Amino acid sequence: MAAEADGPLKRVLVPILLPEKCxxxxxxxxxxLHGPRSNLISSLLGIQALSGTPRGPCPPDGFPSVxxxxxxxxxxxxxxxxxxxxxxxxxxxxGLGIVAxxxxxxxxxxxxxxxxxxxxxxxxxxxxxELVALTGTMVYSILNHxxxxxxxxxxxxxxxxxxxxxxxxxYRGQNGKGVAFLVxxxxxxxxxxxxxxxxxxxxxxxxxxxxxxxxxxLLQAVTNYHNGHTGQxxxxxxxxxxxxxxxxxxxxxxxxxxxxxxxxxxxxSLCNGLIxxxxxxxxxxKAPHKKEE
Numbered sequence: 697m698a699a700e701a702d703g704p705l706k707r708v709l710v711p712i713l714l715p716e717k718c719x720x721x722x723x724x725x726x727x728x729l730h731g732p733r734s735n736l737i738s739s740l741l742g743i744q745a746l747s748g749t750p751r752g753p754c755p756p757d758g759f760p761s762v763x764x765x766x767x768x769x770x771x772x773x774x775x776x777x778x779x780x781x782x783x784x785x786x787x788x789x790x791g792l793g794i795v796a797x798x799x800x801x802x803x804x805x806x807x808x809x810x811x812x813x814x815x816x817x818x819x820x821x822x823x824x825x826e827l828v829a830l831t832g833t834m835v836y837s838i839l840n841h842x843x844x845x846x847x848x849x850x851x852x853x854x855x856x857x858x859x860x861x862x863x864x865x866x867y868r869g870q871n872g873k874g875v876a877f878l879v880x881x882x883x884x885x886x887x888x889x890x891x892x893x894x895x896x897x898x899x900x901x902x903x904x905x906x907x908x909x910x911x912x913x914l915l916q917a918v919t920n921y922h923n924g925h926t927g928q929x930x931x932x933x934x935x936x937x938x939x940x941x942x943x944x945x946x947x948x949x950x951x952x953x954x955x956x957x958x959x960x961x962x963x964x965s966l967c968n969g970l971i972x973x974x975x976x977x978x979x980x981x982k983a984p985h986k987k988e989e
Contacts, residue, residue, distance in 0.1 A: 718781035787950035790943050791845030797936060798849030802856035805930040806863065815864040817927010819919040823861050825912030827881075829905040830854040833960065835888045836902035837952075839895065846951040849940065905960045913967035920974045925981040934975055938968040 809815050830850045837847035858881060865874035887893060888901070920926050944961040948954065 718784060783950055787947045788845055791843070791848075791947045791951065794940050794943055794947070795845060795848035795852070797940065798852040801849075801936040801940065802853060802860065802930075802933050804932040805928075806856065806859055808928050808930050809860065809863050809867070812928055813867065815860075815867045815928060817919065817923055817925065817929055818860070818864055819912075819915045820861070820864050822912040822916040822919070823857060823864060825908045825915070827854065827857045827861060828901075829908045829912070829960070829964075830857060831885065831888070832898075832901040832905045832908070833957070835885075836898050837957075838889065839898055840952075840954070842952050842954075842957075846947055846957075899956075902956055902960070906963045909960070909964050909967050913971055917970055917974060920971075920978065924978070926975050926978050929971075929975065931975050934968065934972050938965065938972045941965040941968050 809818075830853050833847055834850040834854060837850065858878065862874045862878060865871070865877065888898065916929075920929075941961050941964040945958055945965065948957040948961055952958075
């Protein structure tokens with residue numbers, strides 16, 4: 697049992713997906729229900745119960761075992777002993793899935809811009825404000841020592857959003873501004889992560905995420921409305937962002953317990969839902985071709 701408890705499975709799961717007590721419950725004691733029902737099943741099958749929780753009202757011992765098992769399962773109260781561990785497992789799994797997906801979530805947008813050699817339909821102000829929100833979330837999470845699974849996508853989305861900002865400037869013929877933007881953003885990020893920046897400033901930056909997200913997405917929505925189409929916006933990217941922000945509401949509550957983080961993702965989900973709805977509404981609308989002179 698000791699070798700099993702300290703095996704390779706534990707070394708993989710415990711630091712990443714489960715606390716040690718939950719690992720022991722699931723994989724060492726095999727106590728998947730961890731409550732009256734698990735003890736009941738164990739006793740009916742002739743296995744020693746793992747804890748001393750008393751059984752619920754059951755038929756007498758003379759009844760057939762299968763009948764006793766069925767009847768007792770219906771009458772034994774359903775206690776939520778396993779809920780905390782399952783919530784942790786679900787939250788960690790969702791969080792790591794979101795982080796892994798974020799490696800690719802904005803690449804369709806990048807490739808669409810490169811393929812069209814145009815950033816038409818993208819609001820630079822909207823992209824910049826989204827970058828501000830991502831930067832705030834990343835810096836705030838690092839300084840508060842939140843688990844990487846609760847914010848890791850902000851790092852990868854930030855890198856992809858910086859790329860999109862540069863491409864928008866590049867295809868507008870503003871390469872000098874694009875290079876200056878890259879240098880300036882890198883310096884600002886280094887200062888925010890350094891001890892020079894007071895914690896109150898970082899908290900204020902995170903609090904500004906909600907208005908940044910709202911204003912940024914509304915700017916993009918207005919641009920779509922005035923154009924009558926969504927231009928080079930990638931449907932894959934928008935729908936992935938929408939789904940990811942919805943899942944993040946649960947994971948941020950479970951892993952950080954920070955209402956500021958959770959509130960940001962609620963607002964982000966609403967705003968991403970608006971852009972996703974516009975994509976569906978303008979699905980068949982095409983940008984007019986510019987006449988060559």
